[in-house]
Amino acid sequence: MNDPLLFRRTMGRFPTGVTVVTTRDDAGRPWGMTANSFTSVSLTPPLISVCVDRRAGSFSAFSGCGMFGVSILAEHQRDLAVRFATPLDDKFTGLATREDHPGAILMSGAAATLACSVHTRVDIGDHVMLVGAVEECALGQSAPLGYCDGSFFTTAGVDTPVGERRPGRRILVGWLVEYDARILLSRDAATGAWRLPVGPLQAGPTMSAALVDTSRALMGQVIEPEFLYSAIDLSESETCHVYRARPSVLPEQTRDLRLFAEDEIPWAELSHSSMQVILRRYFDERVSDRFGIYLNLGAGRIAKIERESPWTADHAGDYERAVS
Ligand SMILES: Cc1cc2nc3c(=O)[nH]c(=O)nc-3n(C[C@H](O)[C@H](O)[C@H](O)COP(=O)(O)O)c2cc1C
Structure with missing residues (x-):
């Protein structure tokens, strides 16, 4: 050579x-x-x-x-x-x-x-x-x-545990996917317990691209997130940021990835009690279409979103002009 x-x-x-x-x-x-x-x-x-x-x-x-x-x-x-x-x-x-x-x-x-x-x-x-x-x-x-x-x-966001305040903690992304008043749950292959689809954030040039890749990795399909619904500690070492999504086409289902109506959810078999809390709250809130962002990091808190607005066009350029 x-x-x-x-x-x-x-x-x-x-x-x-x-x-x-x-x-x-x-x-x-x-x-x-x-x-x-x-x-x-x-x-x-x-x-x-x-x-x-x-x-x-x-x-x-x-x-x-x-x-x-x-x-x-x-x-x-x-x-x-x-x-x-x-x-x-x-x-x-x-x-x-x-x-x-x-x-x-x-x-x-x-x-x-x-x-x-x-x-x-x-x-x-x-x-x-x-x-x-x-x-x-x-x-x-x-x-x-x-x-x-x-x-x-x-390298931040490449799943690197950083920071002395919560050392070694993994940040995961969870999905609260609603279709036709039913919620998509996935079955943990190891324990058989049902839970919201949860996994590590994939790499990507932007947060949106990384989230889309995460949905593909977790659910085998592209699902666009709508808003950040909850940030919860799943365990001593894992924190999960849960995004709400409402796809317009029926999500693909498999044996271990299924849509559940409220009265079909295997409440007793959910992998984490915090997932029970999220799902119960979600079904309550969707009745009035008023949502709150829930944080259980420390004392539980809920920030209310009074009116859910649909997606709008990207006005970031207008904003930059306004502040410059
Ligand atoms: C990312 C990066 C990595 C580098 N790694 C090395 C290295 O491992 N060994 C080395 O001799 N020079 C390396 N260089 C080049 C030196 O930093 C460069 O030659 C520098 O001018 C040396 O400083 P000096 O001339 O004052 O000794 C690297 C440069 C960059 C930008």
């Missing part, structure tokens, strides 16, 4: 995060570069590696250092990714950083940080590979920035 550009583009197809790797040279001058060659090497002991190009201005600092820092950039830190990928005389002025281990300069607001001592240095091809022993690592509050095919992307 003798096609460096093809090799570059092939490797660029592999999505990575983006890091800023830093150190200080013998004179104490800080150096830093954007790097996506960062990867984990060993769990016990905890080792990571990063490869530095021999042509980089910071090469000699990294090839002589004893300590270095890795900041896994957060999605709002693209400017740092660009700054540290540019050969500037001073990349650090004005930045909020911390440096508990001298040489490991870590960016404030990063998705995660690691302070490493050099474990092994390997000359490989036109790079030097630094293998770092992790002295300290810490998680930040934000979702990480991604990089693929030469572009940055955000």
Whole structure:
């Protein structure tokens, strides 16, 4: 294989995060570069590696250092990714950083940080590979920035558990699909219990596209959501955002996906008590066609929607003109 550009583009197809790797040279001058060659090497002991190009201005600092820092950039830190990928005389002025281990300069607001001592240095091809022993690592509050095919992307919404307030919590999407006064329920293959169709939000360029793909993944058909009806905790680890939908054509049904009228619903066999609450409330509210948005995150609350308006055309452009 003798096609460096093809090799570059092939490797660029592999999505990575983006890091800023830093150190200080013998004179104490800080150096830093954007790097996506960062990867984990060993769990016990905890080792990571990063490869530095021999042509980089910071090469000699990294090839002589004893300590270095890795900041896994957060999605709002693209400017740092660009700054540290540019050969500037001073990349650090004005930045909020911390440096508990001298040489490991870590960016404030990063998705995660690691302070490493050099474990092994390997000359490989036109790079030097630094293998770092992790002295300290810490998680930040934000979702990480991604990089693929030469572009940055955000990873929030890619089913990433983020945030210290409710750590590890999965956000799921649920569907309250009504057709002809009947509600679509799906049967959980593992437990046999009936419930609203629920699953992870699929990827998509917009929320609407992601929701449509989610309906396809869950119900084998495209169902357009109308409005967000409830946000409920299903368990210690799962929160569900339930959308109401009223398709104009009869949804396809299978053995495990069926429409139920109110008096047919297997109330005792519903998988979650919160789904009972949602369905009972829904049948109550649809009598008057007045709906409320229910939150059971903490103390239960209902925000009333007095009059349900049908979809209107997209006036986002008018709005932007009005506020600009
Ligand atoms: C997303 C991204 C990832 C990069 N990853 C690396 C890398 O892993 N190793 C490397 O040597 N250069 C990498 N670079 C290029 C360096 O950041 C760039 O050459 C920078 O100018 C080096 O800084 P310096 O010249 O001040 O040392 C990357 C650039 C970008 C935009």
